[in-house]
Amino acid sequence: MAKIGYGTKQILISMRNLVSPTMVHNYAIEATQEARSHDEQISAVFYHVKNLIHSHRYTSEALQTPYDTLNYGAGDADDVAVLVASLLEALNFKTRFKVVAVNHKEFHHVYTQVFQNGMWIALDPLYSDTVGGEPHSIKKSAVEE
Secondary structure, eight states, rough: OOOOHHHHHHHHHHHHHHHHHHHHHHHHHTTTTTTOSSHHHHHHHHHHHHOOOOOOOOOOOOOOOHHHHHHHTOOOOOHHHHHHHHHHHHHOEEEEEEEESSSSSSSEEEEEEEEEEEEEEEEEEOOOOSTTOOOOOOOEEEEOO
């Protein structure tokens, strides 16, 4: 794992401060109502967000709340990561953010990881088709402390 620079660390802190399980609790329950196991809950959250939220790349960095991401139906990678973390934490899962550099020297993408079955599982509904999928050709990565 690479060392996180000051700017990236501040963004991760801001993202963590926006994670709000109470804000999306009812939505998390609704999205996972048919899930019969923890693994199925994780998959339900992943595919629900993947099918509902569209990628929107902003020209300037502006974080939004998980409620706003749901309301707009769009967000960039950090908005979606905050939403996924909020939904999973509303269901009592432990989450963290992972930043990666793919074909770049600097970190430029972030997604959520969830702790399940003794390991961290990647959840990147904007750029992966499956639970556990991560970007190809990761040059460096780091997780929030």
